[in-house]
Amino acid sequence: MLRKTVLAHALTIAFAASSLSLALGGSAHAASNSAGDIVGRAAAGTVITIENKSIGFTRSLTVGQNGDYQLTMLPPGSYVVRAKRADGAVEERQVSVTAGEGVSANFEAAGTNTVVVTGRLQRIDVKSPESSMVLNEAAIDRIPVARDVTAVALLAPGATRGDPRIGSTTLRAGNVPSLGGASPAENVYYINGFNVTNMLNGVAFNQVPFEAIAQQQVKTGGYGPEYGRSLGGVLSVTTKRGTNEWKGGANVIWSPVDLRAKEVYAERGASSGNWVTSERPGGLDDLQANLWLGGPVVEDKLFVFGLVQGADIEQNTFGSSVQTQYKTSTPRYLLKADWNITDKNLLEFTAFSDKSKDKVRTWNLARPYSDTPTTEKLPDEYTTGGENYIAKYTSWLTDSFTISALAGLGRYNNGQVIGSAACPYITDNRTATTRLLGCATAPSTSLSDARDERKAYRIDAEWNLGDHGLRFGLDNDEYKVVSGSISSGGAREWIRTAAPGATLSNGYTNNTGAAFDYVESRHFENGGAFTTKNAAYYIEDNWQVSKNLMLNVGVRNESFENLNAEDKTFIKVKNTWAPRLGLSWDVKGDQSMKLFANAGRYYIPVMSNTNVRLSGAELDYTEFYRYTGSNGADAFQRPGRGEQLGTRVVSSNGEAGDPRSVVDPNIKPMYQDEFIVGFQQALANRWSVGAKVTHRKLQSVMDDMCNGPGAQSWALANGFNASQAAIIGEAINHCFLYNPGGDLTANIDLEDGKGLTAIKIPAASLGFEKPVRKWTAVEFTFERAWDGKWNLQGSYVWAKSRGNTEGYVKSDIGQDDAGISQDWDYPGLMEGAYGYLPNDRRHTLKLFGAYQLTPELRIGANVILQSGRPLNCLGYYAGNLDEVSIEYKSASFWCNRKLNPRGTLGRLPWTRELGLQASYQPAWFKGSTFTVDVLNVLNARAVAQVEEAGEASLGTPSPTYLQPGAFQPGRSIRFMAQYEF
Known part of the structure; x- marks a missing residue:
């Protein structure tokens, strides 16, 4: 009764979800992404025994009346699966269990003799639509x-x-x-x-x-x-993990800078005016060494594995103004321990560190992009990564019920020590080759103790009930961040040119009749300690509807809570329901052909960056001055300021607002629906092919909105007096987090003695269209599995990504303010925003494989061909939807007073990359391997990113528009010498 009720509710939720998408998959279902399953069919009463001798692991069960069996949450590795039927006949299969997947071992045919089958079975998983x-x-x-x-x-x-x-x-x-x-x-x-x-x-x-x-x-x-x-x-x-045999090894991996292709840069051609690519000195020298050892502390019971990595990595970059040298030698490590407490209880412990300290030195250059260093600036140090500790306990309580519990502590450092923190970051943007002035090395300084810490736990269980396999669990995640930054030297400064008639972002217009240079100065600072809490539980029924048909019906419930620096909740969303429905049909009943479909809803939490930017105290203002034409004579080289041009633009006043007054109380998290449908076919000689169609549609976006003028106009027209309307406009101007395209409920103090009043402002008054992101893809795949001699795997994907928002980041301008991007701030910024999105890559072809030429020599190759991303011209807003978007400078799809909808100005070129490998394992030096990899053999240098800001002020074209900012990595050669025992 319980199973039917759960299934009925899950089905109801799944089919009620609107606009879900189509799915096709190619791998098995397992309850844990760190363990796998063995599933199959055999005659009722058959005793199935699995054994992994390397870790002393054995499990047995008796097949029930329906003929299906399942052994879940198994440690990855090679297993012998042995079936003993009632008549005494025995069959064996050798299978490889991989984490997060299931593998089949069927014993349906009658037989009287022992049969041992080794190697990879040429069958496909017909149980999963993933x-x-x-x-x-x-x-x-x-x-x-x-x-x-x-x-x-x-x-x-x-x-x-x-x-x-x-x-x-x-x-x-x-x-x-x-x-x-x-x-x-x-x-x-x-x-x-x-x-x-x-x-x-x-x-x-x-x-x-x-x-x-x-x-x-x-x-x-x-x-x-x-x-x-x-x-x-x-x-x-x-x-990796330890086994019953002590094994260890060491290797050295070196990618020498002298064998790398030269770095490149782009500048305007003197005669053509086009962007011309040239070589420059510098590059990356990467030397790493690893030492590892693993084995049994107690045979069949307790195993350990440890690895230590040392590094000596140096990268030199020669830019238009400075040479920058990055160096790191911080060691990293992994420790893994596994304890088979009993045959049915396993305890695992993992500890690792990826903490890295990059030491940075910077020199001024006498000539752009040349090896001509002069004076050295103060040094910097950047710390990233940290220590992580994971404990996991798995118990096979009965043949049909398995449970696991995991707890972890993770740390990630973001600390910076900027030696030049007192120096303002100044760039001269009046010419195509942008110059950095003064002693600054970074535009801002983060907190030296900036760090993140995660405490998390989860419980997963599987319960086999014949034709139904219930999977359920819960997980809880608490994430604490210490984050913030301040403009180096108190301000980020630009020297720009204003053409006659040009308008600056604060509304000042050059009416002098001649071009002049000006200084733009922005001060920014924020910071604090913040907490984010995420919790979820789920249930799924894997229902074997018939011998050949598997139905996966499940639902996930998630809750999100974000707290400000005073540990007060400002976002709390409970009970979001994410249904998942999958169908997998073993067409011929022999695991040779599968048709599958999938529909699902997926939520993403509110990133902690939202806590920092929205609920913390943030001071952000910009001022403009006439440039005197000269700079200070000291190390700061501050641009000379003449008269102030217009008024100061204040984006944030430095005060943290009431947490109730910055978020719509009815807000919904960002979520997406997905449909997939497709097939997979196993062929002879270890080949398989597949095809699928995927459609994903973003249903809700969460971002900040600041359209105070629109809210004020609505208030004046709907019964509020002028004073109240002004208060409403000012409150919205400080930005509210809400679901763009919908109504906004804002808690605002109208100064009437009643405290906060909930005011519902209709979507039409805010001026935003509904958010759209649609991704449709047609995928063809093939694989020839490795047999000790050769393999080949590949795919072709035709895809289209279109809409008016990329999602949690804005690649057009390199903004990674997840949930607080400039999108949706004002209607003008979104005018013309619908089109082909930054991740729209229409065609992608991938091929990779290897061939064992001789017992000692193997070669490999990897080819990736991909069409380029769409281009935009971003400029000063010149439309009539609002009067504030212009303050964002080159941020709208209006460019040079013309609306250029997203993605309509061409595309970047295709990227073409070929990698080759030769690996030699000499018989005369058993255990040794020598490998050479050549990446990007043809040294293709396609442009990976360009400057899409097209204006220096309203009416003044930017000299750096479409300047390449990044290229496809050039050819590199990697050597590896390794010894294992």
Whole structure:
């Protein structure tokens, strides 16, 4: 009765969800992203025994009357599955269990003799509608790819590179990918089942040393209700572990700067006026060494694995004004312990650190982009990453019921020590080659103790009830951040040119009849300590409707709470319901062909950046002055200021408002619906092919809105007196967090002695259209599985991403203020915003594989071809929807007094990348491996990002418009020497 009730409610919720999308997947379902399942069919009464000798793990069960069996939450590794029927006949299968997936072992045919089948079974998983790619350590080692989680994730269909400005800029972190058309800030990252996503803004995550990875999984759609807090994808890493045999090794990995292609830059051609690419000195020298050891402390009971990574990494960059040198040598480590308390109880512990300190030195250059350093500036130090501790307990209470509990503590540092913090950051933007003046090295200084800390726990359970397999659980996540920054030297300053008739962002117009230069000076500061709490529970019924048909019906309930610096709640959303419905049909009943579909709703939490920017005390103002033509003679070199031009523009007054007066009390979190439908076909000789169609639609956006004039006009027309209307306008001007495109309920003190009054302002008065982000993709995949000789895997994806918002970041301008972007602040900023979004890559082709030429020599290759992103011209607002958007400078789709809708000004060029690998394992030196990888063999240098700001003031074209700001990484060569025992 209970099962039927749960199923009925889940079905009702699932089918009631509006605008859900279509799914096709290619991997198995498991309750944990750090463990896997073995499932199958056998005659009733058959005794199934699984054994993993390397970790002393054995489990047995008796198959029930319906013939299905399932062994869940298993440690990854190689297992022998043995079936003993009632007549005494025995069959065996050897299978490989991977984390986050299931593997099948069927024993339906009668037989009398023992049969041992080794190697990978040429069957596909017919139990799951998920879309995922799984690569174990051996598979990753066969692919010439950069050694980081993002680079591996980019091999998955539907994955594209995020904007180079989005994500960490430290030497060993790299940026983050866009998955399934979502912004790069909308993924979630796990290590051994623990969420390691940096929830400040979603564009960073903790990482184990790459050599410690045993498996990486990328889920790009259709995932079940145990996963949430993501609209893009789920990236899960499972680490290596100890076994019953002591094994260890060491390696050295070196990418020498002298064998890298030269860095490039772009400047205006003297004669053509076009952007011309030239080489410049500098580059990255990356030397890393790893030492590891693992084995049994007590055979079959207690195992340990440890790895330490040392590094000597140096990068030199020669820009238009300065040479910058980054160096790091901070060691990293991983420790993994596994204790088989009994045959049915397992305790795991993981500790790792990815803390890194980058020491930075900066010199002025005598000539742009040349190796001509002169005076050295004060040094800087950037700290990222931190320590993480994870404990997990799994208990197989009965043959049909398994439960696991996980608790973790994670830290991520964001501290900065800027030696030149007293120096204002000054750039001269009057020419195409922008020059940095003075002693500054950074535009702002973060708190030296800036850090994040996560305390989290989760419980997952699986209960096999014959044709129904119930999965349920809960998780709780508390995230605390200390964050904030202040403009270096008190102000960020620009020297610009105002053409005759040009209008500055504060409304001042140049009516002198001649061009003149001016100084723009912005002061910004904020900071504090803030807490974010996320909680969820879920339930799913995996219903074997018939022998060939599996139905996955589930629902996830999530709640979000954000607190300000005084630990007062300013956002609290309870009981969001996210239904998930999946269907998988084993068409022929022999695991050779699968049709599948999936519909689901996915929520993402409010990032902690919203706490910092919206609920904290923030002072932000900009002033404008006539430039005298000369700069100070001291190290600061402050631009000479003449008369002030117009008035000061105040964006934030430095006061933290009442938490009730900055958020719509009826706010809904950002969420998305998804549909997937497709098929997968197994072919002879280890081949398989597949195709799917995915459609994702963003249903709600959460962002700040500041349209005080629109609210004031509405108030005057709806019964409020002039004084009250002015108060309402001023309150909204300080920005409210709400769901753009809908009505706003604002708590405002009308100064009538009644305290805060809830005022509902209709959407039409605020001037915003409904938020739109739609991603549609058609995907074709194929794979020839590795058999010890060769493999080949690839995909082609046609995709279209369109709408008026990218999501949690704004790649057009490199803004990673998750949830507090400039979008939706004023109607003028959104005029013309609908079009092709930054992650719209229409065509993507990926191929990778390897071939064992001889027992000692293997070669590998990796090819990625992808069309370019759309381009915009962003300028000073010249429309008539509001009078404030112009204060945002080059931020609207009005450019040079013309409306240019999003994505209508062409595209960046295709990126083409070929990687090659040769790996030699000499028989005369057993245990050794020597590998050479050449990345971007043809040294393609496609432009990855350009400056899309098209105006220096209203009516003054920007000399840096479309200047390339980042390029595809050039050719590099990586050497590895390794010994294992």
